[in-house]
């Protein structure tokens with residue numbers, strides 16, 4: 151049977167995710183948005199690319215959630231990106247309202263689906279989706295660290311002039327500012343990065359990852375990042391659809407792992423057909439663990455504001 155992925159929010163990240171899914175022929179795609187015309191126009195444009203890209207999937211654009219019925223995966227990208235004029239709490243409240251609206255509708259039509267949340271502030275929106283959906287934690291995941299690790303991998307590959315495929319990186323915690331790169335787990339073809347680059351260079355690449363969104367927005371002047379975030383969400387979807395049992399850093403609801411209970415935060419997760427199949431616990435140093443607890447406390451603070 152053909153697989154089905156619905157993407158809520160047909161904006162930059164949502165439509166780019168649709169393109170990646172179609173290009174990889176992973177599933178039929180339904181793009182749904184609150185604004186009339188946007189999902190229909192994007193879907194039509196994408197559908198016309200498919201014969202050229204030799205992809206046989208179906209793409210539908212709609213404002214009606216009945217079209218999303220029985221999706222295997224729902225990727226949630228509806229939400230506002232942060233504008234300079236907005237405080238963090240303004241963004242939190244605005245996107246919480248949107249997530250509350252879309253989660254209710256999406257799960258009503260796809261009660262067996264797996265949710266992948268992209269909307270920001272990420273960890274708090276994952277926790278909101280987890281509570282509002284009533285799904286078990288295995289079926290509610292957030293995308294952030296796959297993106298940050300991808301950014302670090304691309305910088306390391308460019309720095310050493312090696313294939314990106316050889317570079318493996320692990321980042322946990324929150325997204326951007328609060329990310330926790332585990333440099334001791336970062337390797338090139340199995341060789342620890344610390345043997346290939348001096349610490350100052352590693353620190354500077356890590357800082358560039360933290361500042362990546364800002365660096366890109368500075369170039370663009372208007373708009374924000376979409377290609378890498380969409381690719382990261384689609385990698386999570388692909389691993390689930392193909393039951394690959396790959397360990398990816400994802401935001402998940404922790405129930406005691408890493409000493410954190412009742413809070414969503416980014417940790418290594420084994421993903422497969424069931425969604426989150428295992429939270430992979432690794433031994434953290436005292437400093438790493440303290441940073442993870444700080445990330446969790448920051449998420450909890452946001453979740454308290456929205457009552458999640």
Ligand code: NAD
Pocket residue numbers: 158159160161162163164182183184185188227228229230231232245248251252267268269270272293294297325374375376379
């Ligand atoms: P965008 O403005 O291009 O698209 C958002 C879309 O959501 C719009 O088309 C809008 O009409 C739609 N929308 C708003 N309210 C809706 C509702 N109630 N129902 C259905 N659709 C609705 O924004 P974008 O650049 O695609 O970013 C989307 C979200 O993803 C933002 O919150 C952004 O901050 C976040 N983001 C997260 C990461 C990450 O690493 N997790 C990376 C990039 C972007």
